[in-house]
Amino acid sequence: MSLAFRVIPRLEIKSFNLVKGVNLEGLRVLGAPEVYAEHYYKEGADEIFYQDVVASLYGRNSLNEIIKKTIKNIFIPLTVGGGIKSLNDIEKILKSGADRVSINSAAIKNPKLVKEAVKKFGSSTIVVSIEAGKQLNGDYKAFTHNGRENSNINVIDWIKKVEDLGAGEIFVTSVDRDGTGRGFDIQLAKSISQKVRIPFIFHGGAGKMEDIIDLVDNSNVSAVSLSSMLHYDFLSKSNYRKSHSIKTGNVEYLSGKKLPKNINQKSILSIKKFLKKKQINCS
Amino acid sequence: MKKIKKKIMIVDYKLNNLFSIKNALDFLGYEAFISSDPDLLKKTDFVVLPGIGSFPEGMKKLHKLDLVNPLKNFISSGKKFMGICLGFQMLFQESSEFGKTKGLGVIKGKVKKLNGNKKFLRIPHIGWNKIEIMNNFKREVSFQKKYFYFVHSFYAIPNNKNEIFSLTKYENIKFCSSIKKNNIFACQFHPEKSGAAGLKLIKSFFGN
Numbered sequence: 001m002s003l004a005f006r007v008i009p010r011l012e013i014k015s016f017n018l019v020k021g022v023n024l025e026g027l028r029v030l031g032a033p034e035v036y037a038e039h040y041y042k043e044g045a046d047e048i049f050y051q052d053v054v055a056s057l058y059g060r061n062s063l064n065e066i067i068k069k070t071i072k073n074i075f076i077p078l079t080v081g082g083g084i085k086s087l088n089d090i091e092k093i094l095k096s097g098a099d100r101v102s103i104n105s106a107a108i109k110n111p112k113l114v115k116e117a118v119k120k121f122g123s124s125t126i127v128v129s130i131e132a133g134k135q136l137n138g139d140y141k142a143f144t145h146n147g148r149e150n151s152n153i154n155v156i157d158w159i160k161k162v163e164d165l166g167a168g169e170i171f172v173t174s175v176d177r178d179g180t181g182r183g184f185d186i187q188l189a190k191s192i193s194q195k196v197r198i199p200f201i202f203h204g205g206a207g208k209m210e211d212i213i214d215l216v217d218n219s220n221v222s223a224v225s226l227s228s229m230l231h232y233d234f235l236s237k238s239n240y241r242k243s244h245s246i247k248t249g250n251v252e253y254l255s256g257k258k259l260p261k262n263i264n265q266k267s268i269l270s271i272k273k274f275l276k277k278k279q280i281n282c283s
Numbered sequence: 284m285k286k287i288k289k290k291i292m293i294v295d296y297k298l299n300n301l302f303s304i305k306n307a308l309d310f311l312g313y314e315a316f317i318s319s320d321p322d323l324l325k326k327t328d329f330v331v332l333p334g335i336g337s338f339p340e341g342m343k344k345l346h347k348l349d350l351v352n353p354l355k356n357f358i359s360s361g362k363k364f365m366g367i368c369l370g371f372q373m374l375f376q377e378s379s380e381f382g383k384t385k386g387l388g389v390i391k392g393k394v395k396k397l398n399g400n401k402k403f404l405r406i407p408h409i410g411w412n413k414i415e416i417m418n419n420f421k422r423e424v425s426f427q428k429k430y431f432y433f434v435h436s437f438y439a440i441p442n443n444k445n446e447i448f449s450l451t452k453y454e455n456i457k458f459c460s461s462i463k464k465n466n467i468f469a470c471q472f473h474p475e476k477s478g479a480a481g482l483k484l485i486k487s488f489f490g491n
Contacts, residue, residue, distance in 0.1 A: 002452050004411040004430055041478065046411055072306055076478050077432060097302040099476065122335070124409045124434045168409065199405070222410070283411045283430035 004283040005216065005275065006046035006223035007268055009230050010203055011036055012053045013082070015062055017249060019053065020231055022179035022260075024131075024147035027053070029249040030231050031240055034070040039234055041074035043268040046283055048078045049171070049201075049225055051102070051129070053146045055083025064096040071097040081129050081171075090117055094125070102171055104129040105144040108151050108158070111165060118166035127201075128162045129171040130155060132188055140188055147175040155188070156195050163198040171225065174204040179228055181207025181263040189219035201225050208264045209274045216280055226271075233265035284312040287491055291315045292327035294354070294370075296344040298336045304367065307475040311486050321353035329489055330357055333475075334369030335434065338378040338394060341369050342386060351387065358389050358467060363489060366469030368435060371461070374469055375439050390462060390469075392441035397456060404454050407436040414449040414460045414472065423463075424487060429480045431460075431472035438471065 011018050011033045018036055019027040030036070037048045048070070052063050063080060071078060080093050081102030090101050101121075107114050107128050117126045131143040132155045140155035155172075162170060172192065174185040184205045192200055202215060203225035212224050232253075235241065241254060253259060275282050291313045293301050301317050308315035308331070315331075316323075324330065332354070334341055345351050358364050366374050375386045378394035386394070397406050411430040421427065433451070438458040441447060448468065451460035461470035468488045474481035 002412055002454065003408075004413075006411065044478070071302060073310070075303070075307055075310070075475060075482055077476050094300055097300065097306075099303070122407075124407050168407070197405075199409075 003222070004046070005280050006201075007044075007271060007275075007282065008047045008049050008201060008223050008225040009036070009040040009045050009268070010049045010051060010225045010227045012051050012227065013063065013066065014052075014054050014249070016066065017246060018231065019249070020179060020228055024053070024173075024175060024178050027250065028253045029246055029251045030235060030253060031244050031246060033066055034073070035240065036231065036234055037070050037078075038073045039238070040230065040268055041076055044272055044283070045076060045268050046223070047076055048074060049102070050078065050080045050082075050098075052080075052082025064092060067093065067096040067098055079127055079171075081127070086113070087116060087120055090121060094121065100125050100127050100168075102127040102129040104131065107162070108142060108144055108153065111161060114162065114165040114167055118168075123166050123168040126167050127169045127171050128167045129173070130158065130162075131173050131175050132185075133175045134185070134188070143175055147178070156191060159192060159196050159198065163196055167198065169199045169201065169222070171201045172203065177205030178203075180205055181228065181260065183207060183211045184215045186214060186218050189215055189221060193219040193221070203227070207262055209266055209271055212271070212275065213278050213280075228260070228263045229266050229271075230268060232259045232263055233267050235259065236265055237267075284310060287312040287314075289313055289328045289489065290326070291329045291331055291489070292323055293317045294330060294332045294350065295319045296334070296341065296348055296350065298341060298344055298369075299334055301333060303473075304331060304333045304475045307482060307485060311482060313489065319348050319350070321349050324353045324357045329363040330354075330365070332364070332366045332370030332373070334367065334373070336369055338369065338372055338380040338386070338437065339382070339384040341373055342384055345373070345387075355387060355389065361466050364467050365485070365488060366467070367475070368471060368473060371469035371471055372437060372439055374462075374467070375441070378437065380437055389467065390439075390441055390446065390464060391443060392439060394437050394439045396437055397435075397453070397458075404456070407434060408453050409434050412451050412453060412472075414451050416449050417447050419445065420448050420463060424484065426480070431470075431474065431477040431481060433460075433472045435471055
């Protein structure tokens with residue numbers, strides 16, 4: 001493979017704020033997404049991923065304004081997901097300046113949407129996002145509405161279907177690892193690698209840089225997506241805590257409460273340096 | 284960034300979102316504007332022909348908007364012209380995308396599909412890949428190899444190898460990822476989406 005392995009910051013957004021929780025729950029407000037996105041761009045991110053985490057719950061979308069602000073200062077691809085239900089929604093997001101869109105809940109409800117979107121906007125523009133929840137018997141099911149609802153569809157079957165529908169890439173989050181820092185669900189990444197050819201981005205569980213090596217060594221993932229490690233690094237090392245003016249939501253991390261200890265705070269710069277040292281081909 | 288008193292017309296042929304290139308040129312300090320008006324081509328300092336999409340559709344739109352000859356005239360005037368992605372491919376004589384379509388013919392050569400017969404070549408070619416600057420252009424940029432962002436399924440083959448500015452390897456194919464000929468620079472990758480390296484390349488071509 002001559003394509004570079006990508007490092008993609010994932011920014012979860014609730015109304016106008018960047019948030020982060022554990023297992024997609026207990027969201028803390030971390031600040032303005034465009035500020036974080038610009039920082040990650042300058043540090044060498046390969047792409048930025050925005051996910052509106054409440055859009056599919058409340059059916060609203062405040063993302064367009066954030067997208068417009070963001071792309072003034074970042075010159076790498078921007079993928080945006082959350083609450084996308086129709087070709088019209090996709091067009092709106094692209095017109096605001098996103099390069100790719102990511103669909104989850106609506107794709108499960110209406111798989112034809114993926115096919116139509118690929119036809120209209122090209123496969124490289126359409127990402128399908130999958131929230132994989134591990135069941136007691138070891139199976140993985142696809143969840144929707146930010147990990148709240150179980151569709152009862154087997155994750156691997158769903159990925160195969162998405163591949164047939166023509167999506168350009170999939171974005172997999174393991175719901176039970178998200179925000180925990182316990183490491184990636186290697187078993188899930190392995191079974192995806194064995195059964196499908198569609199390129200995939202893996203997310204959920206990274207707590208240290210070695211977790212990424214573990215993932216790359218055991219699967220053919222094309223990109224890793226990180227959130228807690230990067231967000232907490234920025235929050236603790238920048239002056240952002242002093243300069244923001246956000247008062248709504250759970251702002252305890254912004255106000256100075258200690259950040260979770262089980263997650264190593266690392267910048268993109270140091271992560272990429274580490275990956276290169278481990279012979280991983282990245283930009 | 285410092286303001287640069289040069290007007291750059293971004294040619295809008297109604298196929299794409301042009302924010303990315305506009306934002307990049309604004310960020311670099313140029314006076315960039317988006318237009319489909321052939322008359323404005325006579326009044327601008329530089330031109331960018333961007334684009335993602337199919338070759339036949341792109342050429343159809345250029346014809347419909349009466350932009351074909353004005354664009355050729357602009358290029359032969361010697362003023363700086365940059366083509367990006369489809370705007371790069373359309374400079375060539377013809378493409379085999381959905382049957383044969385004639386291009387602007389400013390650069391001798393053809394556009395072909397990335398070898399789809401090979402089982403393991405993933406198409407489209409999406410992501411960050413290295414460009415390798417050719418010997419005769421090495422003095423024009425400060426790097427020899429760097430990663431740029433690509434999204435495409437077709438690639439161009441120039442007849443004159445001296446016009447190749449950079450090559451890129453994707454699986455078993457090595458293709459021309461950019462060309463330079465007099466006042467023309469055109470590339471298959473997206474410099475406006477390639478971070479700092481991309482911005483630098485745009486700036487080094489258009490200058491201050």
